[in-house]
Amino acid sequence: MPHANKFLCSFAALGALFFASEAAAQAHSHADHATTENAPSDFLDVPATSLIPGDIKIKPGVKNPAAEDSGSAQRGMKYFANFNCSGCHAANGGGGMGPALSNRAFIYGDEPEQIYLSIAQGRPAGMPAWGTVLPKPVIWDLVSYIRSISDAPNPQWGSTTSLEAFTIEQVPAEFKETPDPWKYTEPFSFGQQPRPKKAAGEG
Amino acid sequence: MTRELRAIVVFAVLCATGLLVVVAAHAQPQDDVQNEPGTSEGSSIPARELANPVTPPQAEDTADDTAPEVDPPAASVEDEQDETQHGETAIYSNDTDDAAKPASGLEALSADPKQWPMAGRDYGLTRFSELNEINIENAGRLQMAWTFSLGTNRGQEAAPLIIDNVLYVVGPYPNRVFALDATTGELKWMYTPKPNPAAQGVACCDVVNRGLAYNDGRIFLNTLDAHTVALDAKTGKEIWYIKLGEINRGETITMAPLAAAGKVFVGNSGGEMGVRGWLTALDQETGEIAWRAYSTGPDEDVLIGDDFEPYYDHYKEKDLGVSSWPPDHWKNGGGTVWGWVSYDPELNLVFYGTANPGPWNSNQRPGDNLWTTTLFARDADTGRAKWAYQVNPHDLWDYDEINENILLDLEIDGRARKVLVHVGRNGFMYVMDRKTGEIISADKYGNTNSIERIDLETGRPIENESMKPELGKVIRNVCPASPGAKDWQPSAWSPRTKLLYVPHQNLCMNFKTSEVGYIAGTPFVGATVDMYAGPGGHRGEFLAWDPIKREKVWAIKEHFPVWSGTVVTAGDVAFYGTMDRWFKAVNAKTGELLWKFRAGSGFIGQPVTYEGSDGRQYVAILSGVGGWSGAVAAAEIDPRVRNGALGFTGAMQDLPAYTLGGSELLVFAIPETDRAEARNTYGGGDHAARQ
Numbered sequence: 001m002p003h004a005n006k007f008l009c010s011f012a013a014l015g016a017l018f019f020a021s022e023a024a025a026q027a028h029s030h031a032d033h034a035t036t037e038n039a040p041s042d043f044l045d046v047p048a049t050s051l052i053p054g055d056i057k058i059k060p061g062v063k064n065p066a067a068e069d070s071g072s073a074q075r076g077m078k079y080f081a082n083f084n085c086s087g088c089h090a091a092n093g094g095g096g097m098g099p100a101l102s103n104r105a106f107i108y109g110d111e112p113e114q115i116y117l118s119i120a121q122g123r124p125a126g127m128p129a130w131g132t133v134l135p136k137p138v139i140w141d142l143v144s145y146i147r148s149i150s151d152a153p154n155p156q157w158g159s160t161t162s163l164e165a166f167t168i169e170q171v172p173a174e175f176k177e178t179p180d181p182w183k184y185t186e187p188f189s190f191g192q193q194p195r196p197k198k199a200a201g202e203g
Numbered sequence: 204m205t206r207e208l209r210a211i212v213v214f215a216v217l218c219a220t221g222l223l224v225v226v227a228a229h230a231q232p233q234d235d236v237q238n239e240p241g242t243s244e245g246s247s248i249p250a251r252e253l254a255n256p257v258t259p260p261q262a263e264d265t266a267d268d269t270a271p272e273v274d275p276p277a278a279s280v281e282d283e284q285d286e287t288q289h290g291e292t293a294i295y296s297n298d299t300d301d302a303a304k305p306a307s308g309l310e311a312l313s314a315d316p317k318q319w320p321m322a323g324r325d326y327g328l329t330r331f332s333e334l335n336e337i338n339i340e341n342a343g344r345l346q347m348a349w350t351f352s353l354g355t356n357r358g359q360e361a362a363p364l365i366i367d368n369v370l371y372v373v374g375p376y377p378n379r380v381f382a383l384d385a386t387t388g389e390l391k392w393m394y395t396p397k398p399n400p401a402a403q404g405v406a407c408c409d410v411v412n413r414g415l416a417y418n419d420g421r422i423f424l425n426t427l428d429a430h431t432v433a434l435d436a437k438t439g440k441e442i443w444y445i446k447l448g449e450i451n452r453g454e455t456i457t458m459a460p461l462a463a464a465g466k467v468f469v470g471n472s473g474g475e476m477g478v479r480g481w482l483t484a485l486d487q488e489t490g491e492i493a494w495r496a497y498s499t500g501p502d503e504d505v506l507i508g509d510d511f512e513p514y515y516d517h518y519k520e521k522d523l524g525v526s527s528w529p530p531d532h533w534k535n536g537g538g539t540v541w542g543w544v545s546y547d548p549e550l551n552l553v554f555y556g557t558a559n560p561g562p563w564n565s566n567q568r569p570g571d572n573l574w575t576t577t578l579f580a581r582d583a584d585t586g587r588a589k590w591a592y593q594v595n596p597h598d599l600w601d602y603d604e605i606n607e608n609i610l611l612d613l614e615i616d617g618r619a620r621k622v623l624v625h626v627g628r629n630g631f632m633y634v635m636d637r638k639t640g641e642i643i644s645a646d647k648y649g650n651t652n653s654i655e656r657i658d659l660e661t662g663r664p665i666e667n668e669s670m671k672p673e674l675g676k677v678i679r680n681v682c683p684a685s686p687g688a689k690d691w692q693p694s695a696w697s698p699r700t701k702l703l704y705v706p707h708q709n710l711c712m713n714f715k716t717s718e719v720g721y722i723a724g725t726p727f728v729g730a731t732v733d734m735y736a737g738p739g740g741h742r743g744e745f746l747a748w749d750p751i752k753r754e755k756v757w758a759i760k761e762h763f764p765v766w767s768g769t770v771v772t773a774g775d776v777a778f779y780g781t782m783d784r785w786f787k788a789v790n791a792k793t794g795e796l797l798w799k800f801r802a803g804s805g806f807i808g809q810p811v812t813y814e815g816s817d818g819r820q821y822v823a824i825l826s827g828v829g830g831w832s833g834a835v836a837a838a839e840i841d842p843r844v845r846n847g848a849l850g851f852t853g854a855m856q857d858l859p860a861y862t863l864g865g866s867e868l869l870v871f872a873i874p875e876t877d878r879a880e881a882r883n884t885y886g887g888g889d890h891a892a893r894q
Contacts, residue, residue: 084719087475087726088404090840094847097407097726099839126404128724152843163860172733172845172853174677174715181844190857191742193680193711193735194845 038062046117048108062113066140073179076145079138083130091173092181093149098127102170102181103152110150115143148179166190289432290396292439309418309462310548312366316773317814322362322414322459323693324811326546327610330695330770332812336820338774338885341877342788342797348821348872349388353379356864357837358829360691362414362459362768362809363868364422366436368816370823371417372868376403376410376427382439386815388870392439394424394432402428405453405724407475407849408831409838413691414459414809416467418487423467425456431469433490443490447471451724453478458605461544464551464583466493470540474558474603475849477727480538480575482555484586494586498538498557498574499524505574506586513590514640515662518573527571535721536568537561538575542605542691547621547637552580552589554610554623554637558603563685564716564729566674571596576604578625580640590640592662595629599672600653600714601685601730602628607693608637609703613751615643624750626694626705628687629654629664634750646753648746649688650709650737653681672716672730684712684734685850686831690766693809697771700791702756704777705746708764708832709737710854732850742854745769745779747794757794763858766832767824768809774885780806782828783861786869802826804865805858807833819872827865828858837864 038061045060052058066072080086093101104110108118119139122129130139153168170176171184172194178184186194312320316333324330337345353359353374363372370385380394403410406427416423421442422434429448434441447469448454453476461468466484474480480498485491497504501522502511513519520526525533538557545554560568560575576595581588594604609624615634623637630651634643645657654664670681689707696703712734719729736742743761748754763782771777775791782805788798805828812822829837834848836858845853873881 081717082720084722084725084727087719087728090844090848090852091731091846092844093841094844094852095838095840096834096848096852097404100841100844100847102841102844105839125400126402126406128404152841161859163857166842166857166860169843169845169856172713172731174713174731174733174846185843188843188856189735189845189853191736191854192740194733194853 038065043113043117046111046113048114048117050109060113062116064112064116064140064143066137066144067112069144072141072144073148076141076143076148077177077179079142080145083134085142092170093146101146101150104150104154106150110147112143112147115146116140119143145179149181151180152182163190169194289430289441289444290394292392292394292434292441317365318367319363319365319811319813320417321364321461322416322809323543323545323607324770326463326548328543328545328607328693329609329611329698330693330768331697331772332770333773334812334814334820335772335774335885336878336881337772337776337788337812337822337873338881339776339790339792339797340885341873341881342774342776344873344877345788345798345800345822345871346874347800348870350870351381351383351388351390351868353381353825353827353866353868355379356804356827356866358409358411358833358864359808359825359827359866360411360413360830361825363811363823363825364415364417365811365813365823366417369436370813371415371422371436372825373412373415373424374866375412375829376406378412378424378426380415380422380424380434380439382436385813385821386817386819394434394439394441396424396426396430396432398426398428398430399450402450402455405450405473405476406455406457407472407726409829409834411457411830412459413457416460416462418462421487423460423462425458425460425469427455427457429454429456429471431456431460431467431485431490433467433487445485445490445492447483448473452476453724456541458541458543461546461553462487463546463548463553466583468544468553468555470542470544470555472539472541474537474539474541474561475563475726475728476724477535477537477561477721478539479534479536480540480557482540482544482579482581482586484583496579496581496586496588497524498540498577499528499533499536501525505588506581507588511588511590512639513592514636515592517661518591518593523571523573527573529568529570532568535561535727536572536575538577540605542603543607543693545608545610545623546583547610550638551583552637553583554578554580554608556594556604556606556608556625558605559598559601561727562719562729563601564674564719565597565599565672566716567718567729568597572598576602578604578608578623578635578640580637592635592640592642594625594627594633594664596663599666600681602687604628605691606687606689609694609696610637611696611750615751622750624696624703626689626703626707628683628689630683630688631657631664632748632750632753633657634753644753648705648748648755649707649744650682650711651688653683672714674716674718677713677715679713680711681714682711682737683708684710684854685714685732686710686734686764690831692766692807693768695769695771695777697775697777697791699773699775700747700771701749701751702747702791703750704769704771704779704791705748706743706765706767706769706779707746708743708766709739709741710734710764711737712850712853728849731846733845734850734854736854743781745777745789745794747791759789759794759796763805763855764832766807766830770810770812770822772812778810778812778822778824780808780810780824780826782806782833782858784826786810786824786826800869800871802865802869803867804828805833805836805862819875819878821870821872823868823870826867826869828862829864833858835859836862
């Protein structure tokens with residue numbers, strides 16, 4: 001495998017076209033679950049806001065082809081690390097260079113097709129445009145994962161911040177790698193060392 | 204290469220690296236990964252291959268790989284349309300006070316206690332002021348004089364400059380510059396640059412700016428999108444600007460430039476993005492690049508030649524910036540220069556430190572990774588290295604060493620020594636001979652268990668084996684955490700108390716490394732980090748340290764990291780701010796609290812002091828929490844997810860219950876009625892005698 005990889009890399013510049021198609025084929029064989037293709041024109045109707053003139057409802061005909069695929073979020077978690085999404089948005093989407101993805105708050109909309117377009121097109125304040133470098137099924141798996149990690153407990157309409165209102169935190173990613181981090185919570189630590197009682201996966 | 208073809212190449216290489224990583228990841232056990240790096244066939248990809256650069260420019264760049272990249276020449280504003288500026292200047296007053304002609308030379312300005320002409324106050328970065336109107340007897344009566352809002356509520360790390368009663372200050376992205384009457388607070392002009400908003404997405408640790416520089420009637424500004432701009436200090440009009448880095452390679456600029464020797468010294472940021480670090484000297488008059496010294500690569504690029512005389516022998520081999528890395532990894536190896544530059548006019552040397560190697564996952568870069576986390580002394584005119592010292596060879600925990608190097612003349616063991624004091628991120632206080640690069644002493648000043656001691660024979664740290672990262676394994680309780688025992692926040696030195704005042708933090712961490720692939724313009728980290736309070740439970744400390752006796756004299760524990768700078772005065776008062784919104788004045792001899800003020804937002808800025816046109820002493824600081832430590836309160840970060848903000852969220856998760864971001868410049872003075880007495884009676888300070 002390492003030899004094959006080196007071979008690909010060193011030849012990429014020379015045989016760009018050939019290897020692009022090879023790599024794309026490889027990507028598809030990875031994501032052959034994704035048989036439903038969205039028509040490119042359908043994406044043109046996906047709004048980045050909920051304000052539509054004429055008070056009409058828009059239901060773009062775009063679907064996540066992996067919506068029914070139970071492995072999609074798990075694959076998305078790997079892509080999230082491998083394409084360095086986690087470097088900006090942090091493990092479990094806690095936020096950093098890029099905004100948090102863990103709290104149901106999406107600037108450009110939280111529908112799957114809206115998240116898809118945020119990844120594919122990029123956004124002006126720092127989100128890179130991945131559409132020309134990532135195959136579509138990879139982006140859809142990322143959408144599945146992001147929808148999964150954003151599923152925060154939602155006890156009230158807004159959110160209250162106070163020392164008393166801090167009640168839970170996630171089991172940190174160094175102990176628990178999962179596409180469902182909100183299923184594993186502990187009492188809030190107030191900046192102190194988290195208690196390791198539920199720690200899993202420690203070497 | 205056409206645009207389409209270029210995109211295909213990127214796609215192909217991404218797939219060849221990134222997607223094969225995916226294949227490998229599928230074959231790996233999901234938790235508890237403990238493979239040896241690059242040895243287990245089929246389950247992990249050797250680091251050097253993951254690290255292959257994939258940017259189109261680098262893919263094209265075959266013949267000329269090793270030559271320093273010469274950036275576009277400075278754009279002279281006069282050469283373009285007259286009315287075209289890189290940014291906009293709004294003039295608010297017609298105050299053309301010809302009498303306020305700038306004094307000649309920064310050394311003269313530094314010698315005048317009324318001024319604060321550079322972020323560190325003087326070339327030695329002492330941050331000491333001879334003003335003593337505010338002193339330990341009356342500091343308790345400090346009052347607000349005036350305030351000004353910069354209008355951007357992100358981390359405010361900049362030091363205001365004061366030259367001839369004009370206060371110059373810069374905000375975080377979008378890096379607006381303001382000139383205000385330092386006595387009345389009246390706005391004279393504002394300059395709005397046009398940094399690319401996308402730069403925000405490649406700035407690792409909030410969108411901060413640490414300050415401006417001034418010389419010969421010019422203000423020098425660095426913007427987040429890696430431009431440097433010269434402005435007319437009187438009018439705010441652009442004189443020149445130049446693009447120094449490329450955000451598509453992850454380069455930004457956040458440091459305060461230093462103006463010295465007719466040049467402006469600027470370094471890049473982006474150590475978390477696989478950037479190749481550099482310090483660039485610009486001609487102060489034209490903005491043209493006089494020289495650029497890279498932190499990695501062949502000696503030719505690092506500006507190492509026959510006149511390089513490092514104190515320790517193991518730096519004497521040729522091209523160590525290449526050979527101490529896996530093949531080609533130095534091209535993405537980090538060593539950025541986002542901290543402080545100091546200058547010794549007598550030796551004509553500039554001193555600065557370089558940042559961490561990339562990625563944080565040390566398994567991917569066997570070798571010492573020179574010249575990252577390295578202190579350099581360079582000839583200011585040519586850039587050629589005089590000596591170098593690598594603080595953390597093969598850095599394991601992201602201990603950048605960009606912290607300030609304070610230049611002092613001390614008597615040590617009966618000898619007068621010209622020293623450089625480096626308050627290391629690794630928790631050690633280095634006192635070095637600044638002519639030779641010899642370590643005179645290196646002592647722990649913070650809670651450090653990752654490094655046991657510094658071997659003074661070789662200069663190398665002796666690391667604690669049990670704290671070393673192992674791929675995929677959680678190493679617990681590493682102290683200090685990645686921001687170190689002290690980060691960028693600068694210390695101050697009082698020649699009166701002979702003490703160094705050190706704002707710093709007390710944090711430890713869990714640290715787990717993982718393989719990461721290099722994709723230009725995206726993070727190159729490979730570590731899952733989770734920080735928390737160190738021993739004692741407090742997260743910060745304001746420390747007074749005696750560098751001659753090599754011991755702590757006193758310390759004040761703080762709830763949160765002390766991420767502000769500090770200033771100390773001839774009134775024997777030291778000032779600093781806390782992240783929970785207190786601005787404090789303490790007795791520099793004892794640490795006793797003299798006064799505190801509760802501001803609108805937490806402090807991560809640098810306090811300064813100066814004399815106004817009315818003869819009063821003022822103290823100024825920006826309020827506005829943020830930065831790496833405070834991002835959880837100023838940016839969109841979830842306090843319940845500990846690994847956010849490169850792991851800093853864990854240690855700061857309760858900060859939003861104390862403060863949100865802000866952008867207020869605060870200026871304080873003692874009441875008129877207390878002044879005359881103060882001036883004439885306190886401590887026989889030089890300033891009283893001078894009047």
